[in-house]
Amino acid sequence: MPVHELEKSFQQKIDNEVKIEPKDWMPDAYRKTNIRQISQHAHSEIVGMLPEGNWISRAPSLKRKAILLAKVQDEGGHGLYLYSAAETLGMSREEMINDLHSGKAKYSSIFNYPTLTWADIGAIGWLVDGAAIMNQVMLTRTSYGPYARAMVRICKEESFHQRQGFEILLVLSRGTAEQKGMCQDAINRWWWPSLMMFGPKDSESTNSDQSMKWKIKRKTNDELRQNFVDMIAEQIKVLGMKLPDDKLKWNESKKHYDFGEINWDEFWQVVKGNGPCNKQRLDARKKAWENGEWVREAAAAHAKKRAERQKEKAA
Amino acid sequence: MNKMKSNSLIDFSLHLADNALILGQRNAEWCGHGPVLEQDIAITNISLDLIGQARSLYQYAAQLKADGSTEDSLAYLRTEREFRNCLLVEQPNGDWAQTMLRQFLFSSYQYYLYQYLQNNKEETLAAIAEKSLKEVSYHLRWSSEWIIRLGDGTEESHSRILKALEELWRYTGELFIAAPYENDLGIAISSLKHDWSKKVNTVFEEATLKAPENVFMHTGGKTGTHTEHLGFILTELQYIQRVYPGCEW
Numbered sequence: 203m204p205v206h207e208l209e210k211s212f213q214q215k216i217d218n219e220v221k222i223e224p225k226d227w228m229p230d231a232y233r234k235t236n237i238r239q240i241s242q243h244a245h246s247e248i249v250g251m252l253p254e255g256n257w258i259s260r261a262p263s264l265k266r267k268a269i270l271l272a273k274v275q276d277e278g279g280h281g282l283y284l285y286s287a288a289e290t291l292g293m294s295r296e297e298m299i300n301d302l303h304s305g306k307a308k309y310s311s312i313f314n315y316p317t318l319t320w321a322d323i324g325a326i327g328w329l330v331d332g333a334a335i336m337n338q339v340m341l342t343r344t345s346y347g348p349y350a351r352a353m354v355r356i357c358k359e360e361s362f363h364q365r366q367g368f369e370i371l372l373v374l375s376r377g378t379a380e381q382k383g384m385c386q387d388a389i390n391r392w393w394w395p396s397l398m399m400f401g402p403k404d405s406e407s408t409n410s411d412q413s414m415k416w417k418i419k420r421k422t423n424d425e426l427r428q429n430f431v432d433m434i435a436e437q438i439k440v441l442g443m444k445l446p447d448d449k450l451k452w453n454e455s456k457k458h459y460d461f462g463e464i465n466w467d468e469f470w471q472v473v474k475g476n477g478p479c480n481k482q483r484l485d486a487r488k489k490a491w492e493n494g495e496w497v498r499e500a501a502a503a504h505a506k507k508r509a510e511r512q513k514e515k516a517a
Numbered sequence: 518m519n520k521m522k523s524n525s526l527i528d529f530s531l532h533l534a535d536n537a538l539i540l541g542q543r544n545a546e547w548c549g550h551g552p553v554l555e556q557d558i559a560i561t562n563i564s565l566d567l568i569g570q571a572r573s574l575y576q577y578a579a580q581l582k583a584d585g586s587t588e589d590s591l592a593y594l595r596t597e598r599e600f601r602n603c604l605l606v607e608q609p610n611g612d613w614a615q616t617m618l619r620q621f622l623f624s625s626y627q628y629y630l631y632q633y634l635q636n637n638k639e640e641t642l643a644a645i646a647e648k649s650l651k652e653v654s655y656h657l658r659w660s661s662e663w664i665i666r667l668g669d670g671t672e673e674s675h676s677r678i679l680k681a682l683e684e685l686w687r688y689t690g691e692l693f694i695a696a697p698y699e700n701d702l703g704i705a706i707s708s709l710k711h712d713w714s715k716k717v718n719t720v721f722e723e724a725t726l727k728a729p730e731n732v733f734m735h736t737g738g739k740t741g742t743h744t745e746h747l748g749f750i751l752t753e754l755q756y757i758q759r760v761y762p763g764c765e766w
Binding site for chain 1: 538542545546548549550551552553554555556557558561562564565568569571572575588589592593612613665666667669670671673674677753754756757758761764765766
């Protein structure tokens with residue numbers, strides 16, 4: 203079949219809501235976009251283990267410690283399914299990890315912000331996981347089958363994490379003056395970076411149009427961001443806290459909240475590597491990988507010896 | 518139960534709980550930093566099991582104390598000299614070989630101990646042992662596989678395991694020396710050594726390793742005299758509760 207025919211039937215499948223599967227023909231750019239997006243998502247899960255992992259040793263109660271451990275472990279699990287989903291497109295996990303370490307592949311900028319107090323663990327669960335869910339719920343219907351299916355499972359766990367995060371803040375918001383202060387401070391620091399998670403404005407997003415046509419994405423950055431603001435602006439009332447935005451106001455005619463301008467300069471600086479923790483996060487990942495090299499080699503060497511012994515036995 | 522016995526049961530439960538908590542705390546330091554993602558998840562999962570065991574045991578101890586203690590007050594508000602964990606579990610993670618060896622030496626001990634305790638006449642203690650045994654069986658299998666892989670892997674991994682043995686073997690003697698609270702309760706802790714040694718030697722043989730001989734054995738953890746490491750572990754673990762006393766979290 204000539205390429206333009208293949209492309210036509212590919213687009214028809216997408217238009218008819220038929221999922222694209224690993225062995226199906228797909229345009230190179232579709233494959234590349236999915237590899238980029240899924241591996242970036244996997245890296246975000248793995249790098250995301252670091253800021254929260256910081257607080258496991260210091261969690262304020264045994265119950266909180268157990269919940270946080272389980273949560274960070276879930277993120278590792280999400281990383282695993284996502285790497286596997288990306289591998290179905292023909293790139294190995296090792297190649298993807300090398301791209302992360304070389305800086306060629308990105309991960310979500312939100313994890314380049316530091317976790318300074320216990321309240322940050324609540325704020326990450328509520329705001330960061332909350333923003334991620336907006337995106338991920340959309341992705342359960344993305345056109346690439348393995349990615350969509352990985353997302354269904356991930357979404358279930360993420361909504362659980364979001365509730366746990368909110369609950370951490372709820373307890374703080376009903377606590378002592380110091381706890382309340384800690385809660386508001388964490389919200390102040392995480393609010394704007396969370397809004398940045400949806401990416402550049404639609405008018406400036408380079409990847410959006412084609413991704414919408416291929417149904418990799420089904421909502422634009424600005425739509426998702428607006429949904430998030432509308433949700434959080436209501437939920438924060440339960441906490442009795444404030445979002446750090448003077449312009450935040452219900453707009454009756456639009457039936458949406460208006461909100462202030464994101465600091466795009468900060469956004470681009472963090473993307474370029476100049477966030478508060480870009481260097482530490484990447485260094486930590488590289489160090490883990492390099493220190494693990496002898497372990498992976500030993501495991502492979504032993505597996506080989508074992509297989510040879512079994513072969514000898516069988517012979 | 519007379520008062521002395523009941524105090525001994527509290528001490529023994531705290532000893533078991535402290536073992537689980539401190540090793541869980543140590544293993545959790547790997548979270549996000551493991552040599553490969555699957556193993557990062559596995560060690561975090563073991564940490565989670567251990568924290569779960571610690572919680573059940575602290576809750577049990579708190580109930581026996583009946584003085585308003587809670588699992589958190591016992592974990593967060595006791596000092597270095599009050600902790601009763603064995604010295605082995607507080608040793609630093611070192612490299613993956615050291616962490617695996619620590620886990621293997623401890624899990625094999627915990628495996629025979631919980632097998633023994635599941636027949637204890639204190640029903641709650643027996644039930645905790647029985648439930649934990651399922652987890653510990655997995656910890657033992659997993660860490661045994663790693664000892665074999667590293668011992669019988671590359672030259673480097675073999676020499677790293679040897680170094681870990683040199684580091685940790687001296688803390689294994691304490692496991693089988695009864696503390697006063699174990700004597701009071703008639704816990705025949707020294708009787709577990711035979712099965713433990715057999716298990717360790719079997720795994721070591723497959724791993725092309727040998728258990729060291731004539732090593733001086735350090736003791737004291739079970740009665741509250743620790744290595745210098747424990748103070749730092751508790752400083753981090755207890756930080757929030759110490760800075761903001763009496764809060765709900």
